[in-house]
Amino acid sequence: MFHYTLMIAIAALSACLVMTAIRFAIGPTLPDRVTSFDLFVANVIGIIAIYAELTDNANYIDVAIILSLFGFLGSISFAYYLMKTSR
Amino acid sequence: MLENIDMLLVKEIISSVFILAGVAFMLIASIGLLRFPDFYIRMSAITKGATLGVGLILCGMGIYFNQPSMLLKVIAIISFTFITAPVAAHVIGRTAVQNRIPFWHKTNTTELQDYLKHTLLEEKVSPDEAADNNHHTPE
Amino acid sequence: MKTFLLHIIIAFVAAYQFFLHLQVLPYNATTASGVFFTVFFLLWPTSLLYHPSYFRKLPKAINLFFFFVKEVLLANLKIAYDIITPNYIMRPAFLALPLTLKDDVGITLLACMISLTPGSLSVDLREDKGVLYVHTLYVKNNELEQMKKFIKHGFERRIIELIT
Structure with a gap:
């Protein structure tokens, strides 16, 4: 029963990834794409957490730590680049 | 005897309630990312929903594993996300205002x-x- | 702040030593956090001797934290309702919020809390640190003053009480 709950959660998060990718493709401006990139990283962190629970392997949580660090770095550097080019 | 069975079941039920709530928040956030008409509305409504969703999913995971080392790592990820999300939102929003991204017509x-x-x-x-x-x- | 960090470190080391040397309780997350918070709140009344303002500020910090969590959950449910139903009920607005806070740490805390609450986003700070520009949803009937009063009364008053 618990197994099926986790499978449903992973399926829903994959649907989230697809919707975010659509916004990434059609987003009219560049800040829209940076926002959807942010949401993308959050979705992947959620998927990794649920996968670690599904396989009972506690080592995957380190991947989530590193990913949360790099996601922040990525969105900040994109925004900084935008601010530099607008002037 | 009875306590043992109860503890495992209660742990799984609490954990799956947390995970389903977090997944629901993230699903609603990404539907909103597709539906909302304006960049600022998407920005101010959506990314925080995703932050809360990730926090709830990680809480459910920490409850399921029930080890102190796991709890410390989960607390580290949650506090890092909650510190960095408003900073990124502030920088992106300020860039958008300075680039004159248009507002919604009802704003x-x-x-x-x-x-x-x-x-x-x-x-x-x-x-x-x-x-x-x-x-x-x-x- | 220094006292707070010192108490956290002392409680952490005490909980670690407790589980290393005494096998009284089973070693899992709930008992570990229970021991940690017990030591932390036992250290709180002793601060009356060497740091009296910390004794006064800790309940206010906990009050601010729970108010913040309540606001985040309520605003998330409001936005979820707006996303699921087909018509928009929101009326977004761009506010200039005059600040009475003058402290850098306080302004940072206020801007982060406004950004983390769904439905509002702090966009920019004027250079003389007097006005914070905020983008909000849900301003009923163009009553900008009421929204400003809500933010100032809800968040800023508690932060001022906490910092001074």
């Missing part, structure tokens, strides 16, 4: 004029300085 922008006046003054000053520098450097 009340009476107090935007005050802000634009300030930034326009800044921009009027800064190209002059840049031009001065350009004039000065060849000499």
Whole structure:
């Protein structure tokens, strides 16, 4: 029963990834794409957490730590680049 | 005997309730990312829903594993996300306002004029300085 | 702040030593956090001797934290309702919020809390640190003053009480 709950959660998060990718493709401006990139990283962190629970392997949580660090770095550097080019 | 069985079941039920709540928040956030009409509305409504969703999923995971080392790592990820998310949102929003991304037509922008006046003054000053520098450097 | 960090470190080391040397309780997350918070709140009344303002500020910090969590959950449910139903009920607005806070740490805390609450986003700070520009949803009937009063009364008053 618990197994099926986790499978449903992973399926829903994959649907989230697809919707975010659509916004990434059609987003009219560049800040829209940076926002959807942010949401993308959050979705992947959620998927990794649920996968670690599904396989009972506690080592995957380190991947989530590193990913949360790099996601922040990525969105900040994109925004900084935008601010530099607008002037 | 009875306590053992109860503990495992209760742990799984609490954990799956947390995970389903977090997944529901993230699903609603990404539907909203597709539906909302304006960049600022998406920005101010969506990314925080995703932050809360990730926090709830990680809480459910920490409850399921029930080890102190796991709990410390989960607390580290949650506090890092909650510190960095508003900083990224602030930087992206400020860049968008300075690039004149258009607002939704129902937005009340009476107090935007005050802000634009300030930034326009800044921009009027800064190209002059840049031009001065350009004039000065060849000499 | 220094006292707070010192108490956290002392409670952490005490909980670690407790589980290393005494096998009284089973070693899992709930008992570990229970021991940690017990030591932490036992250290709190002793601060009356060497740091009396910390004794006064800790309940206010906990009050601010729970108010913040309540606001985040309520605003999330409001936005979820707006996303699921087909018509928009939101009326977004761009506010210039005059600040009475003058402290850098306080302004940072206020801007982060406004950004983390769904439905509002702090966009920019004027250079003399007097006005914070905020983009909000849900301003009923163009009553900008009421929204400003809500933010100032809800978040800023508690932060001022906490910092001074």
